[in-house]
Amino acid sequence: MKNKRKREQPRPAIHPRNKYSEKPPDFALLASFYPSFKPFVFYSRDGRPRIDWTDFNATRELTRILLHHDHGINWWIPDGQLCPTVPNxxxxxxxxxxxxxxxxxxxxxxxxxxxxxxxxxxxxxxxxxxxxxxxxxxxxxxxxxxxxxxxxxxxxxxxxxxxxxxxxxxxxxxxxxxxxxxxxxxxxxxxxxxxxxxxxxxxxxxxxxxxxxxxxxxxxxxxxxxxxxxxxxxxxxxxxxxxxxxxxxxxxxxxxxxxxxxxxxxxxxxxxxxxxxxxxxxxxxxxxxxxxxxxxxxxxxxxxxxxxxxxxxxxxxxxxxxxxxxxxxxxxxxAEKPNLSFMLQGLQRQSSAFDVLQSIESFFRVSGASCKLNVSSFCVDISASNNHLSGIFKEDAEENLDEASGNINFRISVFQQIPGTLLVKGSLQQKDCPVSGELLSAFQRLEVVLKDKFCQTKDSSNPP
The missing domain is CATH 3.40.50.150 (Vaccinia Virus protein VP39)
Incomplete structure (x- = not known):
């Protein structure tokens, strides 16, 4: 069933406004209009006209005639230069x-x-x-x-x-x-x-x-x-x-x-x-x-x-x-729906949900936000201005703390999923309050920090 669902997912397609979205280039027709292109066209067993994509001269001539035929552009490049494909x-x-x-x-x-x-x-x-x-x-x-x-x-x-x-x-x-x-x-x-x-x-x-x-x-x-x-x-x-x-x-x-x-x-x-x-x-x-x-x-x-x-x-x-x-x-x-949740998978054995909770509190407190940790419900209640949230990305954030106004109140909770996996979820505590760009950026930064600190690297040979 899982594989079947995968197959049913639509693949990304050529852009609908692309000139070639409904009608790909017809190599046989183009060869009839442009004799210089004809030597590069051959026919497969099913009778379809094709070109050899490993032949630089063929791809260059195709680009030249597509630009001329469909866009009214005169074009040429010398040997060895990068030859672009027009539809892409x-x-x-x-x-x-x-x-x-x-x-x-x-x-x-x-x-x-x-x-x-x-x-x-x-x-x-x-x-x-x-x-x-x-x-x-x-x-x-x-x-x-x-x-x-x-x-x-x-x-x-x-x-x-x-x-x-x-x-x-x-x-x-x-x-x-x-x-x-x-x-x-x-x-x-x-x-x-x-x-x-x-x-x-x-x-x-x-x-x-x-x-x-x-x-x-x-x-x-x-x-x-x-x-x-x-x-x-x-x-x-x-x-x-x-x-x-x-x-x-x-x-x-x-x-x-x-x-x-x-x-x-x-x-x-x-x-x-x-x-x-x-x-x-x-x-x-x-x-x-x-x-x-x-x-x-x-x-x-x-x-x-x-x-x-x-x-x-x-x-x-x-x-x-x-x-x-x-x-x-x-x-x-x-707008894409703001994502204020992420998974911490492959948690190191010496790390607990409480350690993660304390790190969340420290992450926001260092920028000047007000934080209240609730151990019994495994959450941190945070009150922060956009200045505080922006300060997470600035080395001199402490100098601007007095400018804070219009605080955003939100809660970050930590849930146990399966052994070695935690769900970190954020929720606004004010009704009809939109998720600000600063809060979204801060939450995404929090994800990076917590994963770097607590999660084991699956494949150390891969670049970060």
Whole structure:
């Protein structure tokens, strides 16, 4: 029965607004229109037209004709550069469109019509700016560090005069005007120079990504990124089913995608509200949990994830923001139900439920919250302001305790499940009081702290 239920769960599908959602590319038809594509098409035993996905020339020609046939874009890249698939990249564009249309995060200037995006590592292919501009009329800055990428991205932009005014290509790390960025949502705010300790220990040490590339006073609706997924070119070549090319700059960085996206998080802590949404593609699902934990630790107001499915390829998307969400829209349309419960599994033998309860009390008390531990019912009653909850993520929280007002009263209870497993559950003690973003972030931080302290690691060989 369990396996049957699994099979009945719908798989994530191509985005419904994707041009290819109802009608995938017809290779035979395209070959009849484009003689240059015909040599790459062959027919399987069932009579279906196919191409060899391990042939770089075949995938490049397919991308070229799809961009021309369906989007009116002239495009080319030299040998060895990363060749993107058009349907997959379109999924990412439409997901960002969903985020912007939802208005979860308001625009700093509601009267501004043009959406403005920033493509991190646009590559020679410049695929995201070209698609975003042609499909939706968005403006873009595309950045890269490699001279060949800059040269060919500019060629691809100039080859499309109908949208060339919408796209700027920028060399990362060479503009002296790229420094500090003011927060358009808070006239009195200063740029945070101290990066949270949660993102210091990852090992990206390459060229600037966002901070140092975004110019003074610039604001964007979003950034997007197809990060270097791998730690080495050997690792990048492990998939024998595809051959989409890719240079070392495009495919590899020390620490792989986890380190690269962690640096984007680090930059977002500094740039804060210069972007409504920070987003990135993720190649490995296992990294989503790690990255989400990092984001909660640095105090983002919202995190969204999705899955991109195209044929046999799965990628994931992660998005976050520091801008306060619009509460009315959050509560009625797009909010996910706040999760104020988690399991502690694999509890160490020397640890008891009472030890966990005491740690919960200490966790909130250190930020200045009022706590009352009830041993008989295994719960802690807590009264805390949003300042107290925000202070959990700040080293200098004690200096701001007098500013606390409008306390939130909630209870955290600990329940025994099975031996070695506890349920930690939070509940508000005030009727009709919404769960604040600060409380949700603090609760998620509590989960990380308690699991690190009390739970045995299942597989010590896996990275955290």
């Amino acid at each position: 990249r379109s999924n990412y564009i439409h997901w960002i469109e969903d985020l912007l249309l939802s208005d979860i995060i308001p625009r700093p200037n509601p009267n501004q019509d043009n959406v403005r995006g920033f493509d991190i590592g646009t590559g020679a292919n410049c695929i995201y700016p070209l698609l975003g501009a042609s499909l939706l009329g968005w403006r873009f800055v595309g950045s890269d560090v490699a001279d060949v990428a800059i040269e060919w991205a500019e060629r691809n932009v100039k080859s499309n005069p109908q949208i060339s005014d919408l796209i700027e290509i920028r060399k990362a790390g060479t503009d002296a005007s790229c420094s500090q960025v003011e927060d358009p949502y808070n006239e009195n705010s200063n740029l945070e120079r101290k990066v949270d300790h949660a993102v210091r220990d990852d090992c990206y040490s390459g060229p600037p990504i966002l901070y140092g590339v975004v110019r003074d006073g610039e604001t964007f609706d979003f950034c997007m990124c197809n990060p270097p997924f791998f730690e080495s070119m050997e690792e990048a070549g492990l998939n024998p089913k595809t051959s989409c090319g890719g240079t070392v700059d495009e495919m590899v960085c020390p620490g792989g995608e986890k380190a690269f996206i962690t640096r984007i998080i680090e930059d977002s802590v500094k740039l804060k509200h210069s972007f409504r949404w920070y987003t990135s593609m993720v190649g490995r699902k296992i990294n989503l949990k790690f990255l989400t934990s990092k984001l909660r630790e640095v105090g983002v107001t919202i995190v969204k994830t999705t899955e991109f499915v195209q044929g046999q390829t799965c990628r994931w998307g992660i998005a976050w923001s520091f801008v306060p969400p619009v509460k009315k829209i959050i509560s009625t349309h797009v």
